[in-house]
Amino acid sequence: MNKELEHQFVTELENNQNIVHKVCTLYTNDRDSHNDLFQEITIQLWKAYPKFRGESKFSTWMYRVALNTAITLYRKSKRRVRTQDYESVIFKIKADEYDATEEEQLKLMYKAVKQLGDIDKALVFLYLEDKDYREISETLGISEVNARVKMNRVKKKLRTVLNP
């Protein structure tokens, strides 16, 4: 395997690893699964890397591979230990940054997002990452109009959780 290509890839991924970590955070419930999924995404990215021609930014290209791996390719491991600590570590909100209600609201929001289905999660993820509807629709393989419709439904779903 080309050493230079490998070095280039690992450096790019090291610089953009937050994207993959965020996907793992959304799609897994414990640290072991997080690491498992991170590894699988890395493998898939590396396998696809020779086809990456630099037409888009490395990060843009990563979103698609990472989400495809999380939604479709990844087989959840047998371990189903739900460690509550994990979520509170990842989604920890510093108390002095927010007032209590805001903190409470955010906690509820994150919890609600984690409970969404795979596809809804992907929509919310891309939305939170500030992607436009064109990119969301292309990543998921649906039309832009349908991406909007779906997003509105997800928003409604989240609203119901927050204001029952």
Next chain:
Amino acid sequence: MDELELLKKDWQKKGEQLPKLTYDDIHRMTWKKSSSIVKWILIISILEIIIPNLLYLIPSFRQSMSIYENTVVDQYFMGMTVVYYLVVFYFIYLFYKRYKEISVLDSAKGLMRKIIRTRRTVKYYVIFSLSTILVFIAIVIIGIYLNDSFMDNFTELAGDSKEVSPEKLKTTLMVSMAILGVVLTAFFGGIYFLLYGLLLRKLKSNYKELKKLEV
């Protein structure tokens, strides 16, 4: 929606709380083996394609086939085998082609569709080979029915018990062959559809969800 905007702001600040992997950590990962669903589908599909063909490699199976030498049944078998392998190779070619089309760079929906299509090829193959087993057993039963000398061998084996008439023995043999055939087919079919269901359950429901939007 205000809450979602609030979430977005918070989400984008998450960077510092996320784990940080070093260059070496990531480098090590690139050498690990994938355990993706596509890999499992490949392994299981190859097994499913090979297993029915292994039957022909069992010596006792080939021996039992030799009783049909130079009979009409034998010619049927020859013809069937040729057709069978042509179809098998066609399925292998189709499977390979579809497997190669699976790309992680596709859209989520496109990727799911291609995986389902690849697996569907194997499903048709399994249905085909299960039907072949049934047809094969049907031919054996017909062989027993038409071939009296075969029954002679059988009565020799059974000893010279006179209580059972050859006719009755023949019927019993044919019925048990039929039951065996159906049970065998149902068993392999059951295993297959269980595996198929387990492998694709999540994928299919996600695919349905995306597809539902397009209606």
